[in-house]
Amino acid sequence: MLDLKFIREFPDKVKTGLANKNDDPTKVDKVLELDLKRRDIITQVEELKAKRNQASQQIGMMKKSGEDATSMIAEMKRVSDMITDYDGKLSEIENDLDGILSWLPNLPHESVPVGKSSEENVEDRKWTPDGFSFENDFKVKDHVELGKSLKILDFERGAKVSGSGFPVYINKGATLERALINFMLDYHLQHHGYAEVFPPFLVNAESMRGTGQLPKMAEDMYTCEKDGLYPIPTAEVPITNLHRNEILSEEELPIKYVGYSACFRREAGAYGKDSKGFLRVHQFNKVEMVKFVKPETSYDELEKLVVDAEDILQALKIPYRILKLCSGDLSFSAAKCYDIETWSPAENKWLEASSCSNFEDFQARRASIRYRKLSDKKPEFLHTLNGSGLATSRLMVSILENYQTPEGKIIVPEVLQKYTGFKVIE
RNA sequence: GGAGAGGUGGGUGAGUGGCUGAAACCAACGGUUUGCUAAACCGUCGUAGUGGGAAACUGCUACCGAGGGUUCGAAUCCCUCCCUCUCCGCCA
Numbered sequence: 425m426l427d428l429k430f431i432r433e434f435p436d437k438v439k440t441g442l443a444n445k446n447d448d449p450t451k452v453d454k455v456l457e458l459d460l461k462r463r464d465i466i467t468q469v470e471e472l473k474a475k476r477n478q479a480s481q482q483i484g485m486m487k488k489s490g491e492d493a494t495s496m497i498a499e500m501k502r503v504s505d506m507i508t509d510y511d512g513k514l515s516e517i518e519n520d521l522d523g524i525l526s527w528l529p530n531l532p533h534e535s536v537p538v539g540k541s542s543e544e545n546v547e548d549r550k551w552t553p554d555g556f557s558f559e560n561d562f563k564v565k566d567h568v569e570l571g572k573s574l575k576i577l578d579f580e581r582g583a584k585v586s587g588s589g590f591p592v593y594i595n596k597g598a599t600l601e602r603a604l605i606n607f608m609l610d611y612h613l614q615h616h617g618y619a620e621v622f623p624p625f626l627v628n629a630e631s632m633r634g635t636g637q638l639p640k641m642a643e644d645m646y647t648c649e650k651d652g653l654y655p656i657p658t659a660e661v662p663i664t665n666l667h668r669n670e671i672l673s674e675e676e677l678p679i680k681y682v683g684y685s686a687c688f689r690r691e692a693g694a695y696g697k698d699s700k701g702f703l704r705v706h707q708f709n710k711v712e713m714v715k716f717v718k719p720e721t722s723y724d725e726l727e728k729l730v731v732d733a734e735d736i737l738q739a740l741k742i743p744y745r746i747l748k749l750c751s752g753d754l755s756f757s758a759a760k761c762y763d764i765e766t767w768s769p770a771e772n773k774w775l776e777a778s779s780c781s782n783f784e785d786f787q788a789r790r791a792s793i794r795y796r797k798l799s800d801k802k803p804e805f806l807h808t809l810n811g812s813g814l815a816t817s818r819l820m821v822s823i824l825e826n827y828q829t830p831e832g833k834i835i836v837p838e839v840l841q842k843y844t845g846f847k848v849i850e
Numbered sequence: 851g852g853a854g855a856g857g858u859g860g861g862u863g864a865g866u867g868g869c870u871g872a873a874a875c876c877a878a879c880g881g882u883u884u885g886c887u888a889a890a891c892c893g894u895c896g897u898a899g900u901g902g903g904a905a906a907c908u909g910c911u912a913c914c915g916a917g918g919g920u921u922c923g924a925a926u927c928c929c930u931c932c933c934u935c936u937c938c939g940c941c942a
Contacts (some may be wrong), residue, residue, distance in 0.1 A: 462853090466900055470911045477911090480923040484868035493922080500922035542861090594858080801879090 441531030458540030539750025566770035623662035634791030636757035659685035780811030
């Protein structure tokens with residue numbers, strides 16, 4: 425949620441930001457118009473309420489002293505009816521206003537390159553392990569072939585059990601997946617100072633609104649209508665909402681959580697493109713990092729967040745590159761975002777395996793997550809960030825394909841071997 | 851799923867229609883006292899919206915789990931929902 429006062433004060437900045445995010449800047453004018461109406465009604469209705477409160481007190485005293493208050497009560501009844509009337513109008517306006525505000529995306533940070541689409545994202549840096557080459561001296565198999573020939577992935581049976589996009593890991597594939605998750609969690613706990621969270625996988629609508637999935641992404645989410653719950657598209661949702669409607673103290677910041685969850689996405693309308701194997705699935709596993717920080721530190725924390733994710737890839741010796749997303753490619757809630765993409769030799773391209781974002785106070789305002797400064801007793805919205813550390817599906821593509829041998833075996837990355845208990849999949 | 855009890859400020863906890871935005875205590879913060887610490891004493895001590903003010907500050911309004919209703923007036927009465935606890939049933 426954007427700050428209404430900020431919109432009031434700097435409408436042009438908001439308009440520019442919206443335009444850069446491919447949104448409609450004229451929404452700002454509607455907001456300002458409704459805000460004006462709203463404040464006008466508030467002044468009137470509050471004046472009436474003050475009058476009523478005063479009179480009610482007087483009526484109480486008159487009754488106590490045995491005086492007749494009939495005419496005053498009759499008059500106040502009229503005033504009360506007027507109040508009901510104004511309150512109705514007010515809530516109508518506030519609904520309309522909220523209807524627009526909850527659909528307004530966060531504004532891009534000034535350091536974000538302006539651009540329309542993913543084509544204008546900017547490569548920030550690239551890393552490859554020692555001895556790595558983009559050229560292969562044998563014909564590489566893709567992850568689907570490898571999964572099939574080694575009997576470690578079963579997309580067909582997943583489709584039978586659930587539908588397409590629900591991959592099954594089996595045999596050493598299942599163990600490798602579990603090893604990868606455990607390795608990533610342990611790494612963040614031991615080297616990066618995160619606290620571990622194992623969150624719920626279903627959340628309520630209020631949580632979805634808090635992090636910004638609702639209302640805009642409703643079509644991309646699964647629903648459990650009977651219970652008003654949603655399977656989470658990312659652990660960001662339950663973990664960020666852990667502190668919804670809370671006021672934290674300055675001393676406890678930054679709070680850094682890491683948690684595993686399965687992630688569920690409908691991917692409505694995404695069929696046909698990049699849908700092979702793991703490239704686009706409805707359920708995948710992800711280790712997610714979430715930070716709650718003081719506003720003045722959030723951009724430093726964003727850089728550190730990216731490095732935390734990179735450390736995992738360097739330990740796994742997987743080639744990756746980092747993109748700075750342009751304004752038009754930023755997600756709804758993000759002010760700035762880096763994507764980390766890992767290399768797929770079979771696809772001969774980079775695959776998005778992580779997204780690290782600073783939401784500034786956008787989610788904090790929606791979810792009302794504040795902190796109290798030591799110097800100033802007034803609570804303030806904090807900043808939230810999150811980053812995948814990382815998603816296993818795309819990462820698994822890169823691991824299988826980069827670690828394959830000419831004979832079609834997979835060497836287990838060294839750091840995972842103690843987790844898997846085996847060194848080769850053949 | 852059935853029966854019962856309950857949800858009040860950072861915490862404990864009073865409050866069953868009118869001067870209660872809310873007693874008291876604890877915690878916290880500021881101060882006095884003190885060689886230091888402790889104790890004692892005094893004071894401050896919720897959030898949001900809206901208006902006034904350059905600001906410090908201040909007026910008003912709202913908020914006692916959430917949303918409705920009754921009433922001139924609701925923490926207090928009524929309805930719906932949510933949550934917590936206890937017991938029973940079911941169950942990984």
